[in-house]
Amino acid sequence: MTAQKRIAIFGSTGSIGTQALEVIAANPDKFTVEVLTAHTNDELLVQQALRFEPNIVVIGDEKKYQRVKDALSKTHVKVFAGEEALDEVAAMDIYDVMLAAIVGFAGLKPTLNAIGAGKTIALANKETLVVAGDIVMRKAAENKAPVIPVDSEHSAIFQCLVGESRNPIEKIVLTASGGPFLGKKPNFLVNVKRDHALQHPNWSMGAKITIDSATLMNKGLEMIEAKWLFNLHPDQVQVIIHPQSIIHSMVQFQDGSIKAQMGLPDMKLPIQYALGFPERLPNTFPRYDFKKPNTLTFEEPDTRTFRNLALATEALQKGGNMPCILNAANEIAVFAFLRNRIGFLDITEMVERTMHKIGFIENPTLDEYFDSDGEARHFAASLIQM
Numbered sequence: 001m002t003a004q005k006r007i008a009i010f011g012s013t014g015s016i017g018t019q020a021l022e023v024i025a026a027n028p029d030k031f032t033v034e035v036l037t038a039h040t041n042d043e044l045l046v047q048q049a050l051r052f053e054p055n056i057v058v059i060g061d062e063k064k065y066q067r068v069k070d071a072l073s074k075t076h077v078k079v080f081a082g083e084e085a086l087d088e089v090a091a092m093d094i095y096d097v098m099l100a101a102i103v104g105f106a107g108l109k110p111t112l113n114a115i116g117a118g119k120t121i122a123l124a125n126k127e128t129l130v131v132a133g134d135i136v137m138r139k140a141a142e143n144k145a146p147v148i149p150v151d152s153e154h155s156a157i158f159q160c161l162v163g164e165s166r167n168p169i170e171k172i173v174l175t176a177s178g179g180p181f182l183g184k185k186p187n188f189l190v191n192v193k194r195d196h197a198l199q200h201p202n203w204s205m206g207a208k209i210t211i212d213s214a215t216l217m218n219k220g221l222e223m224i225e226a227k228w229l230f231n232l233h234p235d236q237v238q239v240i241i242h243p244q245s246i247i248h249s250m251v252q253f254q255d256g257s258i259k260a261q262m263g264l265p266d267m268k269l270p271i272q273y274a275l276g277f278p279e280r281l282p283n284t285f286p287r288y289d290f291k292k293p294n295t296l297t298f299e300e301p302d303t304r305t306f307r308n309l310a311l312a313t314e315a316l317q318k319g320g321n322m323p324c325i326l327n328a329a330n331e332i333a334v335f336a337f338l339r340n341r342i343g344f345l346d347i348t349e350m351v352e353r354t355m356h357k358i359g360f361i362e363n364p365t366l367d368e369y370f371d372s373d374g375e376a377r378h379f380a381a382s383l384i385q386m
């Protein structure tokens with residue numbers, strides 16, 4: 001029997017984190033849990049820690065440190081708090097695979113630290129690659145730290161590429177469900193409210209990515225994520241709407257042959273694949289049934305209505321700090337939308353204005369990425385107050 005993989009889940013209380021714990025619970029001979037981290041949900045973190053008995057837990061919110069500490073006082077679990085603890089634990093020699101499942105820019109630093117320590121990264125946090133993909137992938141190569149995608153589209157592409165290492169990619173086709181507002185026009189979208197946008201037809205996910213799916217920004221971020229993961233030119237990344245979410249993405253090779261990865265939409269599958277890689281582990285997840293009447297359809301995305309996809313394409317092509325600026329403005333805008341501070345179409349407006357405002361840097365250093373992120377957030381936030 002091969003040794004158990006020691007897993008650190010950064011963002012264990014989120015949608016990805018909790019599903020990863022289900023996968024781990026079903027495969028106790030394959031995995032142990034060594035690190036769990038949460039931002040504010042101390043109650044769930046404690047529950048998880050009591051059940052999985054990790055070596056360390058980190059609670060981001062320092063005000064909650066004592067509560068977590070008290071609740072775990074009868075266990076051997078070590079408790080840390082705060083952002084710096086997150087960065088330090090990421091570099092510790094106590095685990096093998098980091099599941100990077102923090103949402104947003106906040107996931108960048110711990111992931112970079114884990115890469116610096118040569119860990120395997122199971123990457124859910126796409127924003128890490130959107131913000132600083134060049135630095136992240138370079139550092140991963142230097143430290144021989146494998147980056148295995150968890151995002152379902154990128155997992156699909158990764159799976160299609162197994163055994164194809166000598167064969168160049170002609171292009172990849174990222175599939176998008178289209179979200180809850182597929183086919184809608186601006187006169188409808190202008191009135192969309194938070195609760196409506198939080199209903200995704202095919203996937204159940206965290207709030208931020210659910211809004212990103214409704215605005216199609218998620219697919220834009222995924223184009224940039226794909227560029228870095230698979231070392232592609234922007235023109236090699238195509239997006240197609242596939243409302244049924246059965247084909248999770250495709251790769252087209254130099255001979256025109258197209259490989260697709262299919263299955264029912266269930267994030268536990270790409271999570272399990274990334275944690276188990278290169279092994280495919282058995283499971284009891286529901287299977288796709290070809291006997292049922294099913295039609296798989298494909299259509300062009302409507303980038304005139306869902307302009308976020310056009311903005312992300314522009315950022316992808318421009319490169320430099322532009323994707324970082326796009327991401328920062330989008331995080332602020334989505335946060336504001338979730339608090340009913342701005343309308344659905346204002347998200348795009350804020351992203352566009354911020355992209356035009358913040359100074360372009362062609363080859364940013366890590367510090368410059370942090371500066372661009374800060375400036376973009378500041379500017380985007382100033383737009384809300386008006």
Ligand code: NAD
Nearest residue numbers: 011012013014015016038039102103106124125126205206
């Ligand atoms: P979520 O909001 O459900 O969970 C986020 C997790 O990150 C929580 O554990 C939270 O405590 C932690 N967190 C939030 N802010 C933090 C901060 N500032 N510092 C430290 N920790 C913080 O999000 P999610 O849906 O699980 O998504 C996580 C990541 O995975 C995102 O980058 C998302 O794009 C990506 N992803 C998610 C899905 C999905 O199905 N949910 C699919 C593909 C990719």
Ligand code: MG
Nearest residue numbers: 151152153222
């Ligand atoms: Mg995805």
